[in-house]
Structure formats: C-alpha cells, structure tokens
Amino acid sequence: MxxxxxxxxxxxxxxxxxxxxxxxxxxxxxxxxxxxxxxxxxxxxxxxxxxxxxxxxxxxxxxxxxxxxxxxxxxxxxxxxxxxxxxxxxxxxxxxxxxxxxxxxxxxxxxxxxxxxxxxxxxxxxxxxxxxxxxxxxxxxxxxGTLPHLPSDPRVLQAIEHIRGRAGEPASLEEVAGVVHLSPSRFRHLFVEQTGMPLRTYQLWRRLLLAWEFLMQGASVASAAHAAGFADAAHLTRTCRSMFGLAPSAMRMAGPLSDRLREPPAAQG
Missing domain, CATH: 2.60.120.10 (Jelly Rolls)
Structure with missing residues (x-):
C-alpha cells in the first residue's frame, strides 16, 4: 500500500x-x-x-x-x-x-x-x-503445487535458534557457521538448501518480523526499528519499501490480530 x-x-x-x-x-x-x-x-x-x-x-x-x-x-x-x-x-x-x-x-x-x-x-x-x-x-x-517445507537438519535448526536469540542483531556467516561447527562455505550451502534463502536474507526477514511485531503491539516506527536492529526509522522504511512496496506508516495496525495483542491480560480469579 x-x-x-x-x-x-x-x-x-x-x-x-x-x-x-x-x-x-x-x-x-x-x-x-x-x-x-x-x-x-x-x-x-x-x-x-x-x-x-x-x-x-x-x-x-x-x-x-x-x-x-x-x-x-x-x-x-x-x-x-x-x-x-x-x-x-x-x-x-x-x-x-x-x-x-x-x-x-x-x-x-x-x-x-x-x-x-x-x-x-x-x-x-x-x-x-x-x-x-x-x-x-x-x-x-x-x-x-508444492508441499510445505520446513528446515529439518538439526544444524540449521540450531543456527536459526541462535539468530532468533540475538533479538534483531545481525550475525555474520562465519559466526553462525562456527556455532554449528561447519565451514562457512558448507554452512552457506546447507542453509540455502534447507530454508530456500541465503543467511543474510533470512536475517532480514527475522528483523522485519520483529519490527512488525512491535508495530502491532503499538510501538512507533522509530522504536520498532531500533528494537529490531535497524539503524533508524528511515532504514526500516527503505527496507519495507524494497521488500514489500510500502512503508510501515502506510498501514494502521488496527486489525483483529494487533487488537488482540494489545488487549490487557484477563484478571486472575
């Protein structure tokens, strides 16, 4: 949009x-x-x-x-x-x-x-x-006409968990490959084979996911960008435009899913 x-x-x-x-x-x-x-x-x-x-x-x-x-x-x-x-x-x-x-x-x-x-x-x-x-x-x-495909190699699953644990901070190919005890070249090939995308692209998806999760919880574009590891709001906006054709400000997060995220927790009886 x-x-x-x-x-x-x-x-x-x-x-x-x-x-x-x-x-x-x-x-x-x-x-x-x-x-x-x-x-x-x-x-x-x-x-x-x-x-x-x-x-x-x-x-x-x-x-x-x-x-x-x-x-x-x-x-x-x-x-x-x-x-x-x-x-x-x-x-x-x-x-x-x-x-x-x-x-x-x-x-x-x-x-x-x-x-x-x-x-x-x-x-x-x-x-x-x-x-x-x-x-x-x-x-x-x-x-x-394709079947759902999820990574199944335990080394790739371990790498994904390592990336998610960094809360938006990018990790180098060498770092992630070291975590799973593979050479960078071998890990690069395995990761693409298992996920369908290069490590850098996957990390960008993760950061965009984090940013939009924060936006759905009511965060500003600037605070969501910072929390997801982008340099600033302009960096997040440029990335969204490149990957989705729109800026975060184009959409007001007011749907059933974001409304539910902002609902106060139910009182405990």
Missing amino acids: SEKLPRYEGDFLAWTGGGLFIGCGGGQVAPHAHYAIQLVVGAPSGLKVQEGSRGAWKACAGALVPSRAVHSIDVSDCEWNAVLFIEPETPQGRTLAARLNGQIERLEGEELAIRVDSLGHAWRECRNSKTVQQAAQALVDWLS
Whole structure:
C-alpha cells in the first residue's frame, strides 16, 4: 500500500520466506515493483489490477505478480483484502516464478474463493496469528503445487535458534557457521538448501518480523526499528519499501490480530 492510503487498517504477519498484509479499506495504489512475488486477493469481490504503469485496469478475484514486475492494485471496492509476499528463492517462489514467466496472472474460481474465505475466517473470527499464517501458507502451497517445507537438519535448526536469540542483531556467516561447527562455505550451502534463502536474507526477514511485531503491539516506527536492529526509522522504511512496496506508516495496525495483542491480560480469579 502507499502512504496516501491512511484508511487502510489491518495486520501483518511474516514467516520464513513470506509475509502477509491483511486488512480493510485503502484504495488505488501507485504503480510499483518489489523483489518478492506477490499474491493479492480481494473479498468478496471488487479487486482491480493494472499491469505496468499505464495498462488497462482489469477486475479479478486475485492476482499473482512476478518479482520486479511494475503493477498497481485497487482495493477500493473490496470488503477486505490480503497481500501475500513469497520470496523467489523458496520452493514455492521458484515454482511460481517459472509458472508466471514474468507475466501477471489473474485468478478466478470456486476453489480460490473457498481458500480465501478460509483465510478471512481465520483472520476475523479466530483472531489467531498461527491460524491465519497456516491459511495463508496453504493458499500459497495450493497455487504453487508444492508441499510445505520446513528446515529439518538439526544444524540449521540450531543456527536459526541462535539468530532468533540475538533479538534483531545481525550475525555474520562465519559466526553462525562456527556455532554449528561447519565451514562457512558448507554452512552457506546447507542453509540455502534447507530454508530456500541465503543467511543474510533470512536475517532480514527475522528483523522485519520483529519490527512488525512491535508495530502491532503499538510501538512507533522509530522504536520498532531500533528494537529490531535497524539503524533508524528511515532504514526500516527503505527496507519495507524494497521488500514489500510500502512503508510501515502506510498501514494502521488496527486489525483483529494487533487488537488482540494489545488487549490487557484477563484478571486472575
């Protein structure tokens, strides 16, 4: 979304290799491109997609946008909408990139509608981040025809835990490789094989996840940036624009998931 859409309100989630904006409101987004492959859906109808900066607007239930493809979306007539990002290096990303071959694909169909409804139900009714993430990932897995893939090598799992324990502070390849007793070159190959992305990209995803978690809890952009290991708010904004095509200030964190995070704990009886 762009900073000209202050009425857009919702939530953000991220996981290894992907992320999701889901919310209500907003309007027409200025033409832009970003590194991640994008899946956008509008419910129950009303989504419009433009290819390039001057292409014709076309209505659809959803659209797959390849990496670095200039496009725009209009969600003015949608009751709610979701924008999912898929890292091109992941198994799902590689499959979708080959399928799209650089062209935007508009999506329709009853099965898509059923899966979008499931995502909407998870977000609005369940109000549970894990359930929403599972519904979003299931939608991507269905479109890509790939099976869910999680790191299973104990050395990679140990490395991931080490990275998470640093609370946003980046770790060098040599440091993480040393933790799991591998050479940097061997660890680099193993990590990409297991996660679908280089260590540096994975760490950036982790820092973005942390930043948006703080934003969903009500933190300012500046404090979220600092807590997640970014140099300042401008650094976080540039990174979000590069990876998602929007700035953190474009979205007001006021969806069911962020509202739940800010609810006071229940009184103990």
